[in-house]
Amino acid sequence: MAAIEPVRVDSDRLREAGIRPTSQRLGVMRAIREGGRRHLTPESFHRELSDAGIRMSLATVYNTLNNFAEAGLLRRVGVGDRTWFCTNTGEHHHFYDVVSGQLEDIHGPQPQVIDLPQAPPGMAIQGIDVVIKVRRI
Structure with a gap:
């Protein structure tokens, strides 16, 4: 069985996400x-x-990453005034090292958020991002 060309797979994946x-x-x-x-x-x-x-220009990189996130190909994670794009699109949360500025996935059991408030009228909760800030001791 011949391997499927990666370019074709990427092209199909973009089209399926509504991106030319x-x-x-x-x-x-x-x-x-x-x-x-x-x-x-x-x-x-x-x-x-x-x-x-x-x-490509930095502006094009920003726009492309944002387009990919809007299409569900990446996850946008914000901490303060910084934004990361996480390639792991599955449900998970993150640790943020306040000294190094590094973001990493939390592996294993995920934090659970209880007693969520109801969304404002006309709104629906889209997701929850938990970022746990850590510092090396």
């Missing part, structure tokens, strides 16, 4: 897929793409 598969978007999708599970900032990912020979 341009060469830049395919390059971003390939870099995300090949990089495995991790947390990307637009700035660090822009450097990574540049190092891989993929040339």
